[in-house]
Amino acid sequence: MLGAFGIGSLIIASIGKNPSLALFAMFSGALGGYYGLGSTLNLGAVLMLTGLAAVVSFSAGIWNIGMEGQLYVGSLSSVIVAFGLPGIGVITLFLAFAIGAITGGLYSALAGVLKAKFKVNEIVSTIMLNYVALLLIDWVAGGPLHKAGSALNETPPIADQLKLPTFPGSTVQPTIIIAIVLGLAIAFLLKRTKVGFELRMMGGNYRAAEYTGVRTARQVILAMFLSGGLAGLAGCFLVFGSSYSVFDGISRSYGYLGIGVALLASLNPVVSVLSALLFAILDVGGITMQAVTGVPSEIAEVMSAIIVIVILVRPLLVKVISRWL
Amino acid sequence: MNLILLVSASLVSATTLIYPALGETFTELSGVYNIGLEGIMLISASTSFVATAYSGSVIAGLVIGIVTGMLAGFIQGIFAVNFRADQIVFGLGIILLGPFLSPVLKDTFALTTNQVPTFPLLDATNLPYPLSVLLNQNALTFASIGLVFLLWYALFKTKFGLAIRAVGEDPRVAASVGINVGRARYLCSILGSAIAAVGGVFVVLGLTGSWAGDVTAGRGFIAIAMVRVGLYRPVPILIACLLFGFVDAAQLTLQVSASGFPHQFLQMAPYLMGIVALIISGRFKVFGGPASLGRPYEKEQR
Numbered sequence: 001m002l003g004a005f006g007i008g009s010l011i012i013a014s015i016g017k018n019p020s021l022a023l024f025a026m027f028s029g030a031l032g033g034y035y036g037l038g039s040t041l042n043l044g045a046v047l048m049l050t051g052l053a054a055v056v057s058f059s060a061g062i063w064n065i066g067m068e069g070q071l072y073v074g075s076l077s078s079v080i081v082a083f084g085l086p087g088i089g090v091i092t093l094f095l096a097f098a099i100g101a102i103t104g105g106l107y108s109a110l111a112g113v114l115k116a117k118f119k120v121n122e123i124v125s126t127i128m129l130n131y132v133a134l135l136l137i138d139w140v141a142g143g144p145l146h147k148a149g150s151a152l153n154e155t156p157p158i159a160d161q162l163k164l165p166t167f168p169g170s171t172v173q174p175t176i177i178i179a180i181v182l183g184l185a186i187a188f189l190l191k192r193t194k195v196g197f198e199l200r201m202m203g204g205n206y207r208a209a210e211y212t213g214v215r216t217a218r219q220v221i222l223a224m225f226l227s228g229g230l231a232g233l234a235g236c237f238l239v240f241g242s243s244y245s246v247f248d249g250i251s252r253s254y255g256y257l258g259i260g261v262a263l264l265a266s267l268n269p270v271v272s273v274l275s276a277l278l279f280a281i282l283d284v285g286g287i288t289m290q291a292v293t294g295v296p297s298e299i300a301e302v303m304s305a306i307i308v309i310v311i312l313v314r315p316l317l318v319k320v321i322s323r324w325l
Numbered sequence: 326m327n328l329i330l331l332v333s334a335s336l337v338s339a340t341t342l343i344y345p346a347l348g349e350t351f352t353e354l355s356g357v358y359n360i361g362l363e364g365i366m367l368i369s370a371s372t373s374f375v376a377t378a379y380s381g382s383v384i385a386g387l388v389i390g391i392v393t394g395m396l397a398g399f400i401q402g403i404f405a406v407n408f409r410a411d412q413i414v415f416g417l418g419i420i421l422l423g424p425f426l427s428p429v430l431k432d433t434f435a436l437t438t439n440q441v442p443t444f445p446l447l448d449a450t451n452l453p454y455p456l457s458v459l460l461n462q463n464a465l466t467f468a469s470i471g472l473v474f475l476l477w478y479a480l481f482k483t484k485f486g487l488a489i490r491a492v493g494e495d496p497r498v499a500a501s502v503g504i505n506v507g508r509a510r511y512l513c514s515i516l517g518s519a520i521a522a523v524g525g526v527f528v529v530l531g532l533t534g535s536w537a538g539d540v541t542a543g544r545g546f547i548a549i550a551m552v553r554v555g556l557y558r559p560v561p562i563l564i565a566c567l568l569f570g571f572v573d574a575a576q577l578t579l580q581v582s583a584s585g586f587p588h589q590f591l592q593m594a595p596y597l598m599g600i601v602a603l604i605i606s607g608r609f610k611v612f613g614g615p616a617s618l619g620r621p622y623e624k625e626q627r
Binding site: 063065114118119120121123124125127128129130131132135136138139142143253256257259260263296298299302304306 | 360363413414416417420421422424425426428429432433542543546547549550553587589590592593596597599600603604607608
């Protein structure tokens with residue numbers, strides 16, 4: 001953690017800016033003020049879901065890194081529901097979220113089937129499917145669902161009454177509650193149910209799980225479906241909570257950041273809720289940092305990636321420090 | 326559509342894959358999993374872009390790109406050998422780092438320019454017709470073909486190659502006959518990443534000549550698929566890359582000629598091909614990779 005901030009500060013200093021000022025701008029932008037805190041919590045909800053998506057699959061030893069594509073597939077199908085049934089308010093919203101999650105899950109399950117039946121490495125296949133999903137979005141938003149008169153490939157906005165409400169006196173959306181509840185549900189699933197036990201067993205030792213009678217092929221597909229469903233729901237949050245339409249770019253790599261969220265939380269679903277908030281602070285604050293100090297906002301994302309790498313060194317650091325003591 | 330032009334374009338597209346695929350083969354045969362290939366390519370592409378933008382020299386770009394790759398390989402070696410880290414998690418870190426770090430590097434050090442000079446093409450106009458088009462390539466394309474055979478010889482016909490493959494299959498046996506497992510894995514990480522980096526350099530200094538964000542566009546992952554389908558043997562990998570290059574060049578040509586058809590579906594072809602390649606290699610698995618791939622070597626274990 002501190003290592004990441006340290007390296008981030010070094011990069012900021014190396015391009016001739018004041019790191020403490022930049023980091024101050026980052027945190028005050030993300031946590032201070034009416035809009036900053038709201039955007040941080042709303043983005044936090046999205047990152048919690050992509051993080052949980054990573055937790056579910058990684059716990060089973062399946063490296064689903066296609067959250068980005070699954071997120072976009074979920075956003076696309078949910079916006080189609082919103083256009084098809086604009087009138088019935090909350091029911092449309094529920095339907096859109098459900099369809100978004102299911103399609104995201106099915107898209108991910110495709111990679112699960114490829115892994116279970118054809119031994120296709122899921123890291124490569126999910127990345128390939130990310131590119132396919134983005135091209136699909138670009139086609140739909142520039143063709144069948146193109147917003148008339150727009151020069152960009154984007155869909156028209158959803159109806160006003162379908163935009164997510166906020167808690168009174170704030171810009172915080174109820175998505176954060178859904179995300180936290182899902183975090184607890186995933187914790188329950190992984191720690192307290194037979195399915196969760198089998199998934200974690202596969203993550204520990206795939207062969208052993210197979211020999212003790214776990215139906216691994218089915219569980220791989222199930223884990224991928226759950227994981228993709230969470231990512232698809234994250235896409236719905238983005239469409240109905242912030243972008244209000246679909247185009248290539250509604251997610252600023254939030255699917256990929258989910259990997260960092262899960263790894264920082266050591267694959268613990270409840271801790272993921274907290275680490276998602278940290279990544280949200282980095283992302284939202286990064287934009288403020290760029291506006292205030294001119295430090296490129298990607299620095300925040302570089303820090304996120306460095307966090308992942310620092311996590312790797314952690315066991316070693318513990319070993320070295322305990323040897324000194 | 327001109328077939329000779331198409332074949333010439335396929336060679337260019339294949340070059341972007343041959344380097345990372347060879348680099349991955351080198352690294353993986355020693356038992357180190359390099360899933361972060363794409364990130365290494367992208368970061369090297371950005372550093373070579375910056376170096377060329379400053380110096381105006383493509384050679385400087387190539388050298389800096391290779392040095393970047395070697396550095397990445399060295400860090401990978403530290404994690405794989407000394408820290409005995411989970412190589413997949415390390416790779417994920419590199420995959421994440423690539424798309425975030427490369428725009429920072431580019432925007433910080435070469436903010437004003439988006440164009441760089443590219444490697445000069447061989448002037449083959451004096452040669453008879455098909456050759457004059459086919460050989461109108463830059464040095465990196467020719468070198469990639471040469472490298473295929475060089476690596477085939479080094480890895481499969483020399484004692485050095487045997488030692489490396491032994492380390493990848495069973496490091497304990499390799500160590501018992503006096504091979505330094507750690508050193509071999511370091512070497513393969515560094516050299517493999519350096520070779521892969523040339524693929525990233527080729528994308529900017531041989532193909533696009535400009536910077537447009539995610540320039541490598543998943544080619545690192547497609548290269549991993551090529552390694553699997555080519556069964557870790559340089560020559561079959563070359564054939565897979567050439568076939569792939571042909572499909573890629575064909576879809577690019579079709580984008581221009583079939584203007585009514587949505588280009589997005591044509592652009593999907595390379596990625597779907599990558600998945601198909603993996604399905605084929607999973608179905609007809611003759612050699613699934615080194616036995617100790619991805620497993621850290623614990624010296625004290627007996």
